[in-house]
Amino acid sequence: MPLTSVADRLRESMWRSANDKRLKRLQRVVDAMPENPPEAPTSFDATSDAELAGFLAVAGEVAGREVGLDPFPNQYLAAAALLRGFSIELATGEGKTLVGAMAAAGWALEGRHVHVLTANDYLAARDADWMGPLYRGLGLTCAAVQADQDLTARQTAYAADITYSSVAEAGFDLLRDRLAARPGDRTGARREVVLVDEADAVLLDEARVPLVLAADAEPHRDEHALGLAAYVRGLEAGRDYVVAPDRRTVHLTDDGLRRVEDDHPDRDLFGTDSEFLVSLNLALHAHAALERDVDYLVADDRVWLVSGSRGRVDRLQRWPDGLQLAVEAKEALETAPGLQVLDQLVIAELVGGYDKLVGMSATMRSAEEELESLYGLQVAVIPSHLPCRRNDHPTRLHATSGHRDAALADLVRESGERGRPVLVATQSVRESERIADLLRGLGVECVLLNARNATEEAAIISRAGEAGRVTVSTQMAGRGTDVVPSPEAVDAGGLLVVGVGRFPSARLDDQLRGRAGRQGDPGESVFLASLADRLVTDNDPDHPEPAVVDGGGEVEQCRANRRVLGVVDHAQRVSDGDQRNLRWLSWRYGELLRRQRTHLVEVRETCLEGPEALDRLAEHAPEEVAELDERVGEDELEEGARLALVAAIDAAWSAHLGHAAELREGIHLRVLAREDPLTEFEKEMGAAYQGLSGRILDDAVAALLEAPVVDGRLDLESLGSRIPSATWAYTVTDNELGDDFTRMGRALRRRLTGRG
Numbered sequence: 001m002p003l004t005s006v007a008d009r010l011r012e013s014m015w016r017s018a019n020d021k022r023l024k025r026l027q028r029v030v031d032a033m034p035e036n037p038p039e040a041p042t043s044f045d046a047t048s049d050a051e052l053a054g055f056l057a058v059a060g061e062v063a064g065r066e067v068g069l070d071p072f073p074n075q076y077l078a079a080a081a082l083l084r085g086f087s088i089e090l091a092t093g094e095g096k097t098l099v100g101a102m103a104a105a106g107w108a109l110e111g112r113h114v115h116v117l118t119a120n121d122y123l124a125a126r127d128a129d130w131m132g133p134l135y136r137g138l139g140l141t142c143a144a145v146q147a148d149q150d151l152t153a154r155q156t157a158y159a160a161d162i163t164y165s166s167v168a169e170a171g172f173d174l175l176r177d178r179l180a181a182r183p184g185d186r187t188g189a190r191r192e193v194v195l196v197d198e199a200d201a202v203l204l205d206e207a208r209v210p211l212v213l214a215a216d217a218e219p220h221r222d223e224h225a226l227g228l229a230a231y232v233r234g235l236e237a238g239r240d241y242v243v244a245p246d247r248r249t250v251h252l253t254d255d256g257l258r259r260v261e262d263d264h265p266d267r268d269l270f271g272t273d274s275e276f277l278v279s280l281n282l283a284l285h286a287h288a289a290l291e292r293d294v295d296y297l298v299a300d301d302r303v304w305l306v307s308g309s310r311g312r313v314d315r316l317q318r319w320p321d322g323l324q325l326a327v328e329a330k331e332a333l334e335t336a337p338g339l340q341v342l343d344q345l346v347i348a349e350l351v352g353g354y355d356k357l358v359g360m361s362a363t364m365r366s367a368e369e370e371l372e373s374l375y376g377l378q379v380a381v382i383p384s385h386l387p388c389r390r391n392d393h394p395t396r397l398h399a400t401s402g403h404r405d406a407a408l409a410d411l412v413r414e415s416g417e418r419g420r421p422v423l424v425a426t427q428s429v430r431e432s433e434r435i436a437d438l439l440r441g442l443g444v445e446c447v448l449l450n451a452r453n454a455t456e457e458a459a460i461i462s463r464a465g466e467a468g469r470v471t472v473s474t475q476m477a478g479r480g481t482d483v484v485p486s487p488e489a490v491d492a493g494g495l496l497v498v499g500v501g502r503f504p505s506a507r508l509d510d511q512l513r514g515r516a517g518r519q520g521d522p523g524e525s526v527f528l529a530s531l532a533d534r535l536v537t538d539n540d541p542d543h544p545e546p547a548v549v550d551g552g553g554e555v556e557q558c559r560a561n562r563r564v565l566g567v568v569d570h571a572q573r574v575s576d577g578d579q580r581n582l583r584w585l586s587w588r589y590g591e592l593l594r595r596q597r598t599h600l601v602e603v604r605e606t607c608l609e610g611p612e613a614l615d616r617l618a619e620h621a622p623e624e625v626a627e628l629d630e631r632v633g634e635d636e637l638e639e640g641a642r643l644a645l646v647a648a649i650d651a652a653w654s655a656h657l658g659h660a661a662e663l664r665e666g667i668h669l670r671v672l673a674r675e676d677p678l679t680e681f682e683k684e685m686g687a688a689y690q691g692l693s694g695r696i697l698d699d700a701v702a703a704l705l706e707a708p709v710v711d712g713r714l715d716l717e718s719l720g721s722r723i724p725s726a727t728w729a730y731t732v733t734d735n736e737l738g739d740d741f742t743r744m745g746r747a748l749r750r751r752l753t754g755r756g
């Protein structure tokens with residue numbers, strides 16, 4: 001396609017975007033791409049306009065020849081933006097996979113290793129496979145990391161110029177590398193350039209989900225938790241506590257609070273013993289909101305989370321510690337083997353470890369400010385290659401959820417009958433099941449899709465564009481896979497996306513809308529909300545009532561309803577602001593620990609690589625080490641010191657993390673004591689870290705002296721076995737607990753101050 005013929009159209013839409021100057025400059029580079037691309041370069045410098053233009057021309061040529069995709073002009077522009085360090089917003093279906101690959105190839109030719117992070121293993125494998133010929137055509141290698149790979153396979157994958165992996169695997173590998181017992185046990189990943197797909201989802205929405213490595217630990221019996229589990233069993237549902245209809249939250253009523261106060265006369269619940277209330281709430285949540293064999297299974301003396309409804313146990317997920325403990329106590333699992341958290345990280349720490357971070361997604365612009373302040377990203381908005389023809393309707397607001405459901409059923413049935421594919425998106429797995437049941441009960445055939453298996457999901461979602469097909473899903477299900485409407489579906493108006501209730505941020509709404517109307521296809525989107533939606537009840541409980549509703553309970557779009565019609569938008573802004581604050585707060589809470597960890601990892605690395613461990617121990621305990629030196633060989637002593645020190649570092653860090661978690665759980669309640677929780681947290685963790693290095697050295701020396709010496713040989717094996725091996729890798733589920741605490745915090749504030 002001649003580049004100049006589309007340049008005008010591009011400019012038209014482009015200049016409206018906020019960052020036109022940057023794009024204008026890049027557009028000139030794209031316009032200057034040579035007609036006959038030169039030979040594939042063996043190196044290039046993206047800061048030079050001429051070299052960038054030359055590289056793009058070659059990459060495009062190779063993509064056309066080897067992958068069968070001739071890049072559109074906006075894809076060249078997008079790749080140029082990435083190579084110049086911008087993160088890009090590019091609409092769904094515009095071909096970010098190819099854009100990312102062209103940029104990744106460019107970085108690799110600049111001599112840097114590139115990791116492309118995707119949402120899951122399926123997409124990592126798919127994209128590496130799909131784009132492989134492009135890389136090979138440019139003389140580069142690429143590979144994908146998968147969850148089931150062993151160390152050797154991972155080392156091979158990380159040795160490639162470009163490595164695709166899921167965000168989780170990249171995180172687990174960083175954690176494993178930090179805990180390697182020997183230099184050869186590391187994956188060899190070089191963290192130079194990282195390109196994050198769906199960057200706003202990963203960097204913002206999932207930013208607070210920690211990735212954890214843990215080892216088996218001794219079973220423990222927690223009397224306090226067991227006692228609370230027994231106590232909450234005696235509380236009365238409806239009177240002492242209320243379970244939300246969606247069973248996602250439980251809270252004590254005023255009666256309940258009074259009863260708890262009466263039952264614990266020696267406790268100052270809203271003062272010094274406020275932490276008691278936190279564990280009581282967890283026990284209550286475990287008791288009333290979580291159901292055995294539905295939300296979790298009990299097997300092998302452990303509690304296993306179930307994700308989705310088909311009984312699939314998710315071995316990769318755990319609840320936050322307090323809740324996990326509360327559920328174990330509910331099930332009286334006194335012998336449940338505990339888990340010892342060895343190390344953990346959040347996404348910020350993972351991506352922060354690279355020299356260069358760049359992202360792409362269809363919905364970045366509205367979060368640009370936050371992405372810039374947290375991650376230093378600058379977003380360039382790339383226009384789409386064809387104008388978007390999607391029709392986004394205003395939200396239809398209903399008085400009750402019953403009215404909303406009825407309207408939903410009508411809309412879906414009627415659209416389906418006209419041969420139009422419909423994608424219904426809900427906010428939770430439970431809700432998606434409820435809606436699917438509702439539709440089926442009315443005789444509407446539908447396919448239910450919820451986050452279970454990425455491969456299966458991709459297959460289902462790729463068929464969601466067939467004429468008359470109704471698909472019910474959660475918001476992110478099947479992400480990364482295109483919904484292509486069939487020709488009959490296009491005739492019927494394209495894909496209709498229906499959101500059941502608006503999401504907690506406008507950005508999430510936009511992510512959903514983007515499923516329809518890709519690459520100039522027709523399509524429509526609408527949200528059906530109700531005043532009973534959680535978004536509204538949580539964030540704008542004192543909203544005005546509608547003046548006029550129609551026969552179906554829909555709030556009419558008229559002047560008298562002006563204020564109530566704005567309620568959902570308002571509630572969404574409140575919720576978005578809360579989420580942003582939470583992210584900022586958890587970022588701040590994590591900062592100190594991240595610095596401490598970085599420092600400790602550096603020490604550990606030098607010990608792992610060289611003879612420094614022995615030097616440090618000899619300096620700390622000269623006499624003891626000198627004495628040992630006379631009994632065993634130098635090499636052995638060095639190796640022994642290394643093993644002992646590494647084991648001591650790991651144990652100390654694990655304990656430090658445990659301390660931080662405990663402190664963190666109750667610290668926000670110090671507001672009640674008029675202390676600033678963050679300052680207090682940093683003070684205590686700073687002090688704890690001060691004591692750490694002395695203790696590490698003491699422990700390492702003690703371990704070294706304790707190790708048996710047989711026939712003048714130091715028992716290295718017993719020293720090595722002190723280094724705990726991580727048997728568990730999981731993420732802490734991003735459930736609604738965090739919101740519970742916000743809510744509880746508000747309730748407490750209200751009680752204490754008389755305002756909410």
Ligand code: ADP
Nearest residue numbers: 069070071072091092093094095096097098482
């Ligand atoms: P995104 O991640 O931006 O939503 P994808 O990378 O999944 O988009 O690509 C969407 C679809 O567009 C794919 O089916 C892909 O084959 C197609 N596509 C991408 N680039 C081109 C191109 N230059 N020419 C033709 N089809 C393309």
